[in-house]
Amino acid sequence: MSATVATGADTGVTFALEDEDHTLANSLRFLLNKNPHVSFVGYSIPHPSEKVVNLRIQTTGEISAVEALRQACQSLKQVCEHIKATFEEEYQEHLQQAGGTDTSMADREAVGT
Amino acid sequence: MGSDSKTVRTSKKQRADQAASADQPGQLPEHLQNQQQYMTCGDNLNYNVSIGNSAHLFSALGIDNSWSHKKFQRDLRVAMKWVKGNDMEFDIIGIDPAIANALRRILISEIPTVAIEHVYMVQNTSIIACEVLSHRLGLVPVLVDPDLLKDKLVKSGQLVWLPNGSEMPEETNCRFASSQSSLLGAEGARLVHDDILLAKMRPGQEIVLEAHCIRGIGAEHAKWSPVATAWYRLQPEVVILEPIVGSKADSLAQICPGLFTVEGSGPSRRAVAGNARQHEKQLEKVRRMSGEEEWSEHLQLRKRKDHFIFTIESTGILPPHQLFLRSLDQLAAKCDKLLEHL
Numbered sequence: 001m002s003a004t005v006a007t008g009a010d011t012g013v014t015f016a017l018e019d020e021d022h023t024l025a026n027s028l029r030f031l032l033n034k035n036p037h038v039s040f041v042g043y044s045i046p047h048p049s050e051k052v053v054n055l056r057i058q059t060t061g062e063i064s065a066v067e068a069l070r071q072a073c074q075s076l077k078q079v080c081e082h083i084k085a086t087f088e089e090e091y092q093e094h095l096q097q098a099g100g101t102d103t104s105m106a107d108r109e110a111v112g113t
Numbered sequence: 114m115g116s117d118s119k120t121v122r123t124s125k126k127q128r129a130d131q132a133a134s135a136d137q138p139g140q141l142p143e144h145l146q147n148q149q150q151y152m153t154c155g156d157n158l159n160y161n162v163s164i165g166n167s168a169h170l171f172s173a174l175g176i177d178n179s180w181s182h183k184k185f186q187r188d189l190r191v192a193m194k195w196v197k198g199n200d201m202e203f204d205i206i207g208i209d210p211a212i213a214n215a216l217r218r219i220l221i222s223e224i225p226t227v228a229i230e231h232v233y234m235v236q237n238t239s240i241i242a243c244e245v246l247s248h249r250l251g252l253v254p255v256l257v258d259p260d261l262l263k264d265k266l267v268k269s270g271q272l273v274w275l276p277n278g279s280e281m282p283e284e285t286n287c288r289f290a291s292s293q294s295s296l297l298g299a300e301g302a303r304l305v306h307d308d309i310l311l312a313k314m315r316p317g318q319e320i321v322l323e324a325h326c327i328r329g330i331g332a333e334h335a336k337w338s339p340v341a342t343a344w345y346r347l348q349p350e351v352v353i354l355e356p357i358v359g360s361k362a363d364s365l366a367q368i369c370p371g372l373f374t375v376e377g378s379g380p381s382r383r384a385v386a387g388n389a390r391q392h393e394k395q396l397e398k399v400r401r402m403s404g405e406e407e408w409s410e411h412l413q414l415r416k417r418k419d420h421f422i423f424t425i426e427s428t429g430i431l432p433p434h435q436l437f438l439r440s441l442d443q444l445a446a447k448c449d450k451l452l453e454h455l
Contacts, residue, residue, distance in 0.1 A: 020451075021218075023214075023218045023219055023223070023444070024215070024444070024448075027212055027215045027444065030166060030212070033166045033167055033168065034168050034180035035179060035180060036168040066455055069455060070455050073451050073455075075182060077445045079182075079208075080442070081441075081445065082182075082185065082186055083205065083212075084441045087203075087205075087437060087438065087441075090193050094193035094196065095196075
């Protein structure tokens, strides 16, 4: 992964995310857009057969573009953790309510994990 | 939120409420809240399809639209709908399409499984061509926990002198350091399904081959995708904008039986909309009716933009709930990888 500073200031940076696609780029774009210190964020995939995403971040000046990206990464991790915890809780509850009738699932769990 | 949002009908009550609720601090006026929360399914066009995500979107109204993990934690809900064998359905409420789509994309193309990669054809006099048969073999789900085939750290101290040297055939040029029976346990490697038809043979024909499996992801080839498919859709809702009373309520209940019921009796009896999710076959009818002269003032079909109905159909290699947990781990791992480089 490499980051290229496109303008002179560190408030406007274009990051080249290697081996990534819409999956990560769009999630980060969503969170960066929600950051009040970010004045612009957008990404593009220059060519579909090249595994690279260009992510452009411009901030209003309070924080650097790198810091904004760092915050977005941390937020996205928190989101994943929270969805995971909520999902697991709900899944266990569902199994208890169903009385563990789905045996194929129980079998696989014993083998898998 | 483009200018098309203006063409969406609102009820008289909603219009009256707009002025009142606009005064409350920290909360969007109802019509804006509706535009943010719901996509309206019009007769031949959907309205308010996008979600306004910018942190400054409502700053003119004094409302902060920036990301808040606390708010997210407070609002997120997951509801399990059903688990049947390899398939499951559950709702996630309170996430953005960006996150839901990232998880769906990871499910399809970035969770590793084991699939047949090399086929060494010793003999094939059947009608099916070697390359076609090999391709078909590649698509057969293989029941091996992909975690068992992860790369492992090998240190110099672990090197052992093998006095007997290689015992594998020269043709494949493939040599195992040890038997895989200890790696894969008592059950060993087997196929998820034993009855997938691969080839048909005439008497006297023969197929002799050796197939080698490796770990991979769906992004490289669909055979490694752990799901038959994984998708989501938005929660539908049927709304009655203006009360439907009397004989009109009766005819509505007759057109969409079950979805609409008549409450009360006499001339003031009114139509009530039921749970749209339980009458999905009738929703297209409601969408069409919402564009018709007779019903356009009364009926609306809309979809909740942050309520995702997620369905995962596993190929049987890993149970669906584990796949979803793995997709979350994968997305977090992507963040970690990026953070390392910042």
